[in-house]
Amino acid sequence: MPDIETHDFDILIIGAGGAGLRAAIEAQAKGMRTALVCKSLLGKAHTVMAEGGVAAAMGNVYSEDNWKVHFRDTMRGGKMLNNWRMAQLHAQESPERVLELEQWGALFDRTPDGLILQRDFGGHRYARLAHVGDRTGLELLRTVQHRAVAVGIQVFMECKIIRLLHDEAGRVNGAVGLWRETGKFVVFGAKSVILATGGVGKMYKFTSNSWEGTGDGHALALWAGADLIDMECIQFHPTGMIWPPSARGLLVTEGVRGDGGILKNRDNERFMFNYISDYFKAETSDTIEEADQWYDNKRDFRRPPELLPRDEVARAINSEVKAGRGSPHGGVFLDIASRRSAEDIRRRLPSMYHQFKELADVDITKDAMEIGPTCHYIMGGIRVDADSAAATVPGLFAAGEVAGGMHGANRLGGNSLSDLLVFGRRAGIGAAEYALGTSGKVNIDETQVEKITQHALSFFDHEGHENAYSAHQALQNTMQELVGIIRTESELLEAKDQLRGLEERAQAVSVEGHRQFNPGWHLALDLEAMVAVAQCTTLGAIDRRESRGGHTREDFPLPDNETLGKINMVTSIANGEVSVRSEALPEMPPELKELFEEAH
Amino acid sequence: MSPETTGTDTQKTLKMRLWRGDESGGEFAEYQIPAQEGEVVLDVVHRIQAEDAPDLAVRWNCKAGKCGSCSAEINGRPALMCMTRMSTLDIDAPITVSPMRGFPIIRDLVTDVSYNYAVARRIPPFQPPVLAEGEVFRMQQIDVDRGQEFRKCIECFLCQNVCHVIRDHEDNKESFAGPRFFARLAELEMHPLDTLDRRRLVSEQFGLGLCNITKCCTEVCPEGIHITDNAIIPLKERVVDARFDPVAWLGRKLTGKPNPTPANVAAAYAPETLEDQLNARRAGQVGSHPMTTGIDSN
């Protein structure tokens, strides 16, 4: 290709969050010439936002902990929709992955005898989260970033990948990207490609995700012919900031409730007691008296209902607001001020204290916080082989949030940082083994490249006044209102219709200005990915006629364990259209099944 | 409740002067936009982008002060756009937002910060002792505290932007790592498990001697890292005082002892020098979160 910068690598990794960096380290260690491409600068990925910790059954605090308990917690938390093999590998390998970070310079908080300290979190039976205060994600990202730099991985920053390339046999063999700085195109040839692009939050109005969370990897895989699974399973974190508008969606850590924070409606009622479902009755306090004793005596008392899994709490808040008992800005109150001393709050929740003080002018040691659910994480994603992280298209691999299966219908806090380490590494190995098995030079098909670059440039030629920002807002409104936290058939069908129109709008966007660092253009390209992902989510949500984890149907409020609980919703592109089908979940072997029979 | 909920600012019109241009030049463009409640500077910039200037170049990621992407100069003062609330500025006067001055401009508010990534690549990485099969590292909280302060760094490069050694003398970039990387070098130097002696490099290759402790870096750090007191001064001490005495250095590092006993940990960190006094002072602050308005009174 005469005018286009072209690179040739063994392995191309798209996304430089924890999963992409971990994959790159492993691929490089296997002797692969590895390229790492990211949309932002290195070290800015959304991984930095993770607060709580990395879940790993190291048993440093409770020696009873082991991989089987972690596996069981993960599957139960995921409402048994998880790929059992992924959950098993994750539970078995995460302790090793955490210790390895220490070999690369990470400084975790310590136990009195000098080991890595582990903290309690929702859904985990034992204190299991290795952490650094409330900035664990930053620590993890810096550690793998420094390691990647140390081993000399080539990083291509501020480069947006537009489409994947494939050879005559349909094997993925590279990608076409766009330098954000210059607006010029770049082609990467590679024997295998790993997607590690993170989440999709930006298709919702209220999200804890950064601008990068536009579902790029999901869409790239889909367009390349790969399967996605369970895209309807999206986690709405119950406590996001809702005021001021600019901070709306920003995460308020679960740690606030872990440390004693309670939820109240406008009538000052501690309403979570009205929302304890049968599934959790046995393990949840039903009186305020009992709940309040749990914080100091976890052995003899049951958990307060504020610490039910994220999906349960988010639904309860939603119901309170709908019933007209919300706070002034349409959320509920999270109160720690009346529960703990100012000094304790500042010591245990420094960044929350700071966040509210700086952004909302609220002193959380004096006043309650106003909070509401925010789109936080997608459990669904690219369908992968558990052991190798291979997608259903040859040459393509996926790890981290962009891959599906590991978390089932709902993810436990702390399991995403461990996920990206375990499967980032496995994707690096999988992609390296695949690359070693291919022979000959990578042949880039110039016609494909030409088509892709033409398409990207077409936005400059469009007549009309479709603005990328308004089309994006329209998409966010559709998804927030019709495919949000509580769903129902009529609204989902309405969303499906609207998405058809939005797809046209996204394709009609006209871009002003020139190619150099032009955010309007970048958004136009992100938008087509978001629309494709939104279609998958909506189709999956229509067909999953049950409520399970991060997918709640008002018209089907109960889980259907006999049928729908045993299938994945698989979305893919057939004849240019996104379509959905269902396939049976992989069957768990008997020795693992036993783990669920023993306890309760 | 926040005073902003009363909505007194809502009728006001903001006059935002944003720098538009590229390396060949540019100018401030003025945008008038109605004020909204509770916004930070980045929100206003985004609204201008969505409504008036779709091609306005600006970097951001987290909008929560955690990624260090949105560094700029607001009314000439270096700060994170996502952590600067409009209510802290005088909105009767025009508000200027310009790119960081210490780095070449790419376009509008976006600068070329590649110098920082180049320096990062030159720093010799962490080198742990070799562990026996099945052995794990043991470190005390008090030992990791020191490094953890520097690991809070979000790489906003505001400290690099204000350091006069970099800002005023382009050619110093060759030989001067800058405050962010002095913090990184100090972190490695104070890491209880690191086995590499970087002290000669610190002065000979990374230009520690050029720093004359003006503390401008510490003052702008949005993470409240005490770059001068806790990183630069101790590094200078180590470089000068120890006279590259390998024995004293080893004693301080606990290397080759992956499982240090509490006694040798204590011995290694017994207060003795100015550096230790400074650290002891910092230890007294453990738990209090720095108020990261960007100004550390220090």
Ligand code: SF4
């Ligand atoms: S103290 Fe040193 S490193 Fe910091 S700004 Fe001043 S001269 Fe630069």
Ligand code: SF4
């Ligand atoms: S040390 Fe502070 S000012 Fe410098 S890059 Fe890090 S966070 Fe920014």
Ligand code: FES
């Ligand atoms: S956008 Fe991340 S620090 Fe401002």
